[in-house]
Amino acid sequence: MIDLADVSYAYPDTDHYVLSHVNLKVEPGTVTGIVGASGSGKTTLAKIISGFIPHVDGGELSGSVVVDGATIADVTLSEAVSHVGLVIQSPFNQISGAKFTVREELAFGLENLGVAREEMAERVTAVAELLGITGLLERSPYALSGGQQQLVAIASMIIMNTPVLVMDEPTSQLDPGGTRMVFDVMSSLRDAGITLVVFEHKLELLREHADIVHVLAESQLIASGPSRAMLADPRLEKWGIGSTRFTAAAAAARDRKLLSKDAELPVSLTDAVPEFRAFAAKKGA
Amino acid sequence: MDVSFDGVRYTYPGGVEAVKGVTLAIPSGQRFAIVGQNGAGKTTLVRHLNGIFQPTEGTVHVGDWTTTGHTIAELSAKVGYVFQNPDEQLFARRVIDDVAFGPRNLGFDLDRAEALVAAALEQTGLSAEAETHPHHLSLSERKRVALAAVLAMDTPIVVLDEPTTGQDERGVRMIATIVEKLQSEGRTVIAITHDMDFCAENFERTVVMAQGEVLADGAPSEVFIQDAVLEKARVEAPQLARLADALGWASRPLTVDSFVDSLPAHRR
Numbered sequence: 003m004i005d006l007a008d009v010s011y012a013y014p015d016t017d018h019y020v021l022s023h024v025n026l027k028v029e030p031g032t033v034t035g036i037v038g039a040s041g042s043g044k045t046t047l048a049k050i051i052s053g054f055i056p057h058v059d060g061g062e063l064s065g066s067v068v069v070d071g072a073t074i075a076d077v078t079l080s081e082a083v084s085h086v087g088l089v090i091q092s093p094f095n096q097i098s099g100a101k102f103t104v105r106e107e108l109a110f111g112l113e114n115l116g117v118a119r120e121e122m123a124e125r126v127t128a129v130a131e132l133l134g135i136t137g138l139l140e141r142s143p144y145a146l147s148g149g150q151q152q153l154v155a156i157a158s159m160i161i162m163n164t165p166v167l168v169m170d171e172p173t174s175q176l177d178p179g180g181t182r183m184v185f186d187v188m189s190s191l192r193d194a195g196i197t198l199v200v201f202e203h204k205l206e207l208l209r210e211h212a213d214i215v216h217v218l219a220e221s222q223l224i225a226s227g228p229s230r231a232m233l234a235d236p237r238l239e240k241w242g243i244g245s246t247r248f249t250a251a252a253a254a255a256r257d258r259k260l261l262s263k264d265a266e267l268p269v270s271l272t273d274a275v276p277e278f279r280a281f282a283a284k285k286g287a
Numbered sequence: 288m289d290v291s292f293d294g295v296r297y298t299y300p301g302g303v304e305a306v307k308g309v310t311l312a313i314p315s316g317q318r319f320a321i322v323g324q325n326g327a328g329k330t331t332l333v334r335h336l337n338g339i340f341q342p343t344e345g346t347v348h349v350g351d352w353t354t355t356g357h358t359i360a361e362l363s364a365k366v367g368y369v370f371q372n373p374d375e376q377l378f379a380r381r382v383i384d385d386v387a388f389g390p391r392n393l394g395f396d397l398d399r400a401e402a403l404v405a406a407a408l409e410q411t412g413l414s415a416e417a418e419t420h421p422h423h424l425s426l427s428e429r430k431r432v433a434l435a436a437v438l439a440m441d442t443p444i445v446v447l448d449e450p451t452t453g454q455d456e457r458g459v460r461m462i463a464t465i466v467e468k469l470q471s472e473g474r475t476v477i478a479i480t481h482d483m484d485f486c487a488e489n490f491e492r493t494v495v496m497a498q499g500e501v502l503a504d505g506a507p508s509e510v511f512i513q514d515a516v517l518e519k520a521r522v523e524a525p526q527l528a529r530l531a532d533a534l535g536w537a538s539r540p541l542t543v544d545s546f547v548d549s550l551p552a553h554r555r
């Protein structure tokens with residue numbers, strides 16, 4: 003569904019390649035997680051997949067980017083956005099500035115596509131319900147808290163119903179309950195056949211929802227694997243990504259010989275419970 | 288310097304009642320965290336401290352001042368506020384100019400201002416970016432520029448609105464170190480956060496807010512056992528506290544060390 007081959011990129015007026023020789027293949031109907039330290043190029047990669055680079059930001063892009071059958075460099079931005087939506091990192095900037103209410107803001111993209119009024123209204127109602135923002139529909143998109151703006155930004159992309167959705171740290175401003183809700187929504191979109199790529203620091207949630215995780219470091223997608231194995235990988239430390247407290251506690255328990263070395267390191271609560279239960283069941287030394 | 292909110296209510300011009308009667312006293316030198324659901328009124332509440340907002344009802348004290356009696360300019364010598372959205376705070380073309388703006392504006396002499404700016408850039412890991420246009424930085428870096436700009440103002444009270452947002456592990460550690468340093472210098476640190484592990488590991492007192500009100504107030508160890516409150520405010524306990532709970536432990540350790548220390552006792 004997404005095929006990046008030998009992609010390299012430098013921002014305009016710089017000679018520094020933020021990404022170099024990146025390859026990425028994404029299967030349709032999956033959730034792909036991408037983790038990376040600050041400045042590793044997550045936002046840059048998100049913009050490349052969704053066509054904002056090179057169509058908006060310019061710069062020097064080489065290699066090939068094919069998304070949903072479209073060669074992104076060869077199509078216009080307005081065609082690109084019919085294949086792939088991008089939830090940008092700063093929700094404060096996703097709001098169009100053209101509309102007075104959240105309801106109108108959510109309908110804005112559909113309006114541009116000429117979607118019939120009735121269908122538009124139905125889709126706005128449905129997406130607002132999905133993200134728990136029905137109560138905000140009549141409010142100004144600017145008169146919202148940071149987290150509420152982020153939910154509106156996410157809703158404004160989900161409503162477009164693109165086959166591919168890229169999300170750049172979509173839960174950064176959300177409370178823990180809202181974060182779980184957005185990840186649950188991602189999983190249900192995946193189950194409905196949509197392909198998702200999510201850039202995130204919240205490793206516990208990625209473990210629970212991503213089918214595969216890639217690591218962005220040293221200007222490349224340097225490693226990938228199933229979520230548990232990849233997110234418990236000790237090399238994450240050196241790549242500046244860290245680990246969950248579940249992984250850290252299990253690793254510390256191993257060092258103190260309280261857990262066996264054979265046990266796979268847990269990443270999430272669900273992983274950790276059986277590992278530590280098995281420990282508790284053993285007779286003390 | 289201490290601060291207090293006394294029966295504070297705030298209603299936005301459009302009619303949204305964001306803060307509905309908050310009374311809190313935060314003593315000088317405390318590391319104080321606010322957690323709670325999106326839209327709970329956290330940002331609205333702390334924006335009273337430097338006079339961006341004046342309470343619709345009630346009073347806010349900063350040291351022995353009542354905020355209504357002082358201008359934003361006067362208050363900003365006492366309270367540094369790092370915005371939730373750095374792009375609302377930053378405006379200069381070079382990182383160093385954004386960071387130097389505060390101390391210059393407060394009228395510090397050149398040597399002192401220069402030293403403060405250098406120290407602020409250093410602490411936030413931005414020394415190498417002094418000449419960079421903030422627009423060319425990633426969001427998490429801009430967030431640290433916003434923090435540096437406030438540190439350079441050398442205020443007795445520092446308010447951080449979601450400081451760890453978008454930070455990687457190194458960034459979070461950097462911020463934890465700054466919080467610790469500020470406290471060791473006797474400053475009051477008030478932080479809003481959605482990261483419960485960061486909260487439990489770095490703050491001595493936590494307040495939980497939902498729908499404009501304070502639902503719980505205490506040490507993290509006292510707050511993160513109040514399940515009904517946590518649920519109502521859409522927050523959850525730190526990771527290892529949740530694990531201990533799932534394992535049926537009576538205690539809820541908040542840190543990796545305390546969890547691992549309690550392990551042997553839970554072997555049957």
Ligand SMILES: Nc1ncnc2c1ncn2[C@@H]1O[C@H](COP(=O)(O)OP(=O)(O)OP(=O)(O)O)[C@@H](O)[C@H]1O
Pocket residue numbers: 144145146147148149150175177299300301303304305323324325326327328329330331332371
């Ligand atoms: N400029 C504004 N005009 C009108 N209402 C606003 C404005 N800013 C925020 N609100 C509303 O006030 C309430 C409190 O918002 P506030 O920004 O204080 O929440 P918060 O707790 O900081 O949330 P978050 O965790 O999402 O940042 C919310 O209902 C919000 O929609």
Ligand SMILES: Nc1ncnc2c1ncn2[C@@H]1O[C@H](COP(=O)(O)OP(=O)(O)O)[C@@H](O)[C@H]1O
Pocket residue numbers: 013014016020038039040041042043044045046047422423424425426427
């Ligand atoms: N508009 C820009 N011009 C020049 N450099 C940029 C621009 N945007 C980002 N960069 C640089 O590119 C690198 C990757 O940034 P980014 O993709 O935002 O990283 P991440 O999202 O992983 O934090 C960083 O070194 C950043 O400073």
Ligand SMILES: [Mg+2]
Pocket residue numbers: 044045046091170425426
């Ligand atoms: Mg980014």
Ligand SMILES: [Mg+2]
Pocket residue numbers: 147148149329330331371448
């Ligand atoms: Mg806020």
